[in-house]
Amino acid sequence: MKIIRLLLALTVALTLTSCGRSGESGHSSSRKVIQNKGSDTLVNVAQAWAEAYRKINPNVAVAVSGGGSGTGIAALINGTVDIANASREIKPSEMEQARANGHTPVEHIVGYDALAVYVHKDNPLEGISLDQLAEIYGEGGTLEKWTQLGVEVPGCEKQEIIRVSRQNNSGTYVYFREAVLGKNRDYKLGSRDMHGSKDVVDLVQHTPCAIGYSGLAYATPEVKMLCIEDGQGNCVAPSEKTAFDGTYPIARPLFMYTDGEPTGAIKAYLDWILSDEGQCIIKEKGYAPVREVVCEGDAQTGE
Amino acid sequence: MFKATELNLRNEQREKRWRLLFLLMALLLILPVLIILILLVYRGGPVISWSFLFEFPRNGMTEGGIFPALLGTIFLVVVALVFSVPLGVAAAVYLSEYAPDNWLTRTINLAIINLAGVPSIVHALFGVGAFVLFFEFGTSILAASLTLGIMTLPVVIVATRESLQAVPHAFREACWALGATRWQTIRRIVLPNAVSGILTGIILEVSRTAGETAPIMFTGAAFFVPFLPESVYDQTMALSLHLYTISTQVTGVPEDLPFGVALVLIGIVLSMNALSIAFRVYLRNKKKW
Numbered sequence: 001m002k003i004i005r006l007l008l009a010l011t012v013a014l015t016l017t018s019c020g021r022s023g024e025s026g027h028s029s030s031r032k033v034i035q036n037k038g039s040d041t042l043v044n045v046a047q048a049w050a051e052a053y054r055k056i057n058p059n060v061a062v063a064v065s066g067g068g069s070g071t072g073i074a075a076l077i078n079g080t081v082d083i084a085n086a087s088r089e090i091k092p093s094e095m096e097q098a099r100a101n102g103h104t105p106v107e108h109i110v111g112y113d114a115l116a117v118y119v120h121k122d123n124p125l126e127g128i129s130l131d132q133l134a135e136i137y138g139e140g141g142t143l144e145k146w147t148q149l150g151v152e153v154p155g156c157e158k159q160e161i162i163r164v165s166r167q168n169n170s171g172t173y174v175y176f177r178e179a180v181l182g183k184n185r186d187y188k189l190g191s192r193d194m195h196g197s198k199d200v201v202d203l204v205q206h207t208p209c210a211i212g213y214s215g216l217a218y219a220t221p222e223v224k225m226l227c228i229e230d231g232q233g234n235c236v237a238p239s240e241k242t243a244f245d246g247t248y249p250i251a252r253p254l255f256m257y258t259d260g261e262p263t264g265a266i267k268a269y270l271d272w273i274l275s276d277e278g279q280c281i282i283k284e285k286g287y288a289p290v291r292e293v294v295c296e297g298d299a300q301t302g303e
Numbered sequence: 304m305f306k307a308t309e310l311n312l313r314n315e316q317r318e319k320r321w322r323l324l325f326l327l328m329a330l331l332l333i334l335p336v337l338i339i340l341i342l343l344v345y346r347g348g349p350v351i352s353w354s355f356l357f358e359f360p361r362n363g364m365t366e367g368g369i370f371p372a373l374l375g376t377i378f379l380v381v382v383a384l385v386f387s388v389p390l391g392v393a394a395a396v397y398l399s400e401y402a403p404d405n406w407l408t409r410t411i412n413l414a415i416i417n418l419a420g421v422p423s424i425v426h427a428l429f430g431v432g433a434f435v436l437f438f439e440f441g442t443s444i445l446a447a448s449l450t451l452g453i454m455t456l457p458v459v460i461v462a463t464r465e466s467l468q469a470v471p472h473a474f475r476e477a478c479w480a481l482g483a484t485r486w487q488t489i490r491r492i493v494l495p496n497a498v499s500g501i502l503t504g505i506i507l508e509v510s511r512t513a514g515e516t517a518p519i520m521f522t523g524a525a526f527f528v529p530f531l532p533e534s535v536y537d538q539t540m541a542l543s544l545h546l547y548t549i550s551t552q553v554t555g556v557p558e559d560l561p562f563g564v565a566l567v568l569i570g571i572v573l574s575m576n577a578l579s580i581a582f583r584v585y586l587r588n589k590k591k592w
Binding site: 044046 | 360361362363364435436441442521525526527528529530533537538548551552553554
């Protein structure tokens, strides 16, 4: 009884105070604000776009937040963002929820991301096949030790493979599962699930036994990227080029979702993102553009 | 007089040892504060400059300043205060001066205690549900500040109530004896005498509000906003969230940059605390009782 009274008192107090303020004033609209939220993979590019767009059109301001692809899509379903960033496709269930709430998500591909497989820089391994990755990460997988892959990792005491993964509302997590494990296979339990793309690389950098997956854009000179073997003697290293031409097997499109076909300022912003200028920014950040673009400084950043 | 026996001496020894142990424990408290401060000043000190404080972040937030985040934090705190101070002080006045000891008062007190104990991430989720979605403020300074305000309300209420109760009851009785009403007594006698404690409570609230991350992360603070907040319906950057994002999400940030941001944040908090102490001393010296 006491608890019910307490809750009642709380709600009444909150409702009263908030209602008093809600009628205060309308939105100030000298400036158009675009709310942009979602994927941690895309957040740095989204930030760079927002930063650069301020110079293109000072009357439009893009506010960027991260949180994960799931967070962005949820916000679109709730109608609290204009553009949701996602590093995976929207799920049918999410589509339904959005429709039920009166929103129609429209998909735009804004770039491609190669998912690199990282190991410690002392690890002698050079390449790995998708099957091997599945045996390392997948439920019931048999690969537990580096020695099973034919290497001995210096500094890794028991040669046990420490799997670094992502939290489950991450688009990277979902995509890696689909591309490597297959739709119906789950991750093996006991992985370290990191909260950001950068955290994965940081942990791998400091852990000799570790293997992890994260966007190519998060590569640093302190970690090693494995090439992916196709079983026919070829080993494809992740790069913007191999992501774009489809030879690298774990590359994925990066999406922006809008509510309905974009119009006005949102359309202008998306058009600009897909223009040469916008695509050069995503390229500079280490992702692959949606088409070939020639950018300033290409000479020194080329493969 | 009597001579100290063996037992007396042994007890005295033991007493000394315990005393020393407890002193050491108490001294240990200083250690983390000192280490944090020294580390921050050492690593973050060189980062701080006028341009760091008053410029926009540049080049993917790896260069430039923290002005939007600094201003955003101040904005958030001020709006939270506008909401929580009048409400908190009024509630405390009722509880301390008017409230009879009945079930309603007890329920309110219980609510305050519980509100103070709710983890900040729960406040954040409440803020999303109530202010962002239900009241349709969207992710905005208004929603974030209201969340912060509710979260810090107990601090204001408790501090105010305690300082009201510190005013001697005889003051009120003398006032009533002259024929003053309750409200006149509160307005002319109780509040002026309690103001130092109330201010302390408010300033403590400010320092807590400025440092919070969880409640604002979903309700109004953004990863990056390329403009300064203009109205309460805008999203904003904030120092605490900025520190979190540049340390965990952004690649290529110079290693000392997060320390600089942390130093600014803790600088705000500590100077607020110092201000609160100074206020208290000043107003206490002015007291005539």
